[in-house]
Amino acid sequence: MAPPKRKTGGGRVTPKGTRPGEGQRIANPEENERGVHTSSRYTPPVTSEMREPKPWIPVLMLVLLGLGMVIIIVRNLGLVDGNWPLFIGLGCFLGGLYTATKWR
Known part of the structure; x- marks a missing residue:
């Protein structure tokens, strides 16, 4: 027999008076004239x-x-003898990979 299902604590996820997909409509003095909440982060x-x-x-x-x-x-x-050419080659290769991340 399967154990009884536990009831998870649920509740309202969106603010009262909104529907999912509408965005937030919270009465806030920081809202501008279009009703968009201003962010404290500067971009x-x-x-x-x-x-x-x-x-x-x-x-x-x-x-x-x-x-x-x-x-x-x-x-x-x-x-070529020695390990230094290997290290130099790996350094050049890794430098090329790093440069590839900077290419837009």
Whole structure:
């Protein structure tokens, strides 16, 4: 036999006098003339520099990724001894991945 279902504590989720999907209509002195609640957080406007991608970012990304792969391949073929070329190649490759995150 299944255990009896527990009643969960429920209640009103939306403010009284509203319907789901309408948005909040709370009598608040901070509301503007359109009835929209003003936020205490400041959102700065987006500058044109942030909207337009810089043309050198994809070039730098591809150069760093390619250089990193070439250095790692040369190290693994045995043409260069030591571990420093591997670390430099990984650094270049990770720099290329980081640059890829900055490309819009």
